[in-house]
Amino acid sequence: MLLRRKNMAANPEDESGHDSRPWVYFMVDCFMLITEFFVLTFQFKTEEVILPHKLPGCTGIPSQCMTESLTVHVQHVNDVPVYQVLREPYDQTRLADCFARAVSQKKNVIVRVSYDKAVPWSDVMNVFNECSRARIQQVGLVPTHDSSESTH
């Protein structure tokens, strides 16, 4: 490209079509740089999937507070998640049945998830997943206290 420019400068009387339009070379250079940038930073669009939920918050209006609240405590025992509902240990399948029963009986169900401090996020995400399956929208977390290992 540089050589061409030199030649072009040396032969101003050159009659070729491109040399009479030297801006083409700058444009091509810019195009090349832009393309290089896009090629180097290129990444395919990866659409992540999501689970939408709403954090339950009592607004102080009695009618909104009168919903059934279900507390699930998550533990991680021997690399297996254990879900306690009313102090009874459930696995994920039974938990799904429990949510389905609760939804069939009451219209508004709020699930509150408590957990041991070191429980991995994936175990709690299973509860969110089962809530989505049962069409329970409001799911919140019960914060742990630093003084105790578990809230239960």
Next chain:
Amino acid sequence: MPLPTVKDTRIEVDMVPYIDIITLLLLFLVFVGDLTQHAASVQMQLPRADQAKKDDEHKEGTLGRIVVQLDKTRTGSYQAVVETQHYELANGANASLNQYLKHLIDTRLADGHFTRGADGTVAFPVKLRIPKDAPMYEVEKVVATCAKAGLVNIHYAAEAPPPPQKTTKQ
């Protein structure tokens, strides 16, 4: 007999198809490429959830959505990443993260697309990207921070289950 003279022929490269091809390549890269790197800038393994769906399959919109990511540092602790900024987690009491979220919320409210509810909550969603092995005592700090800022509409990022394998009939 005179020798035939060699005619000085110039080879000219036609630039027009070249520019056309480069333009097409550029268009392809722009349309197919993901320029929103900041939305998923932290590489992580997300928890799997079979009920998780793509954004457009949910009825709820994604207008004004804030993306909060949890990033594991070399020391083993976790930091919140909003856009490209890293923030220490301090049980929902991190002033700088709270202020930044408040600034983002105020900006979106000022646009006029959203209003703050009577209970102080805002309707637009926040997407949480949390690694599947993150301990809950770190996760709750992020959720508490969001709740404190009035962000109650949470989109939890998950990994879609693998497509069912086709069984061949014998």
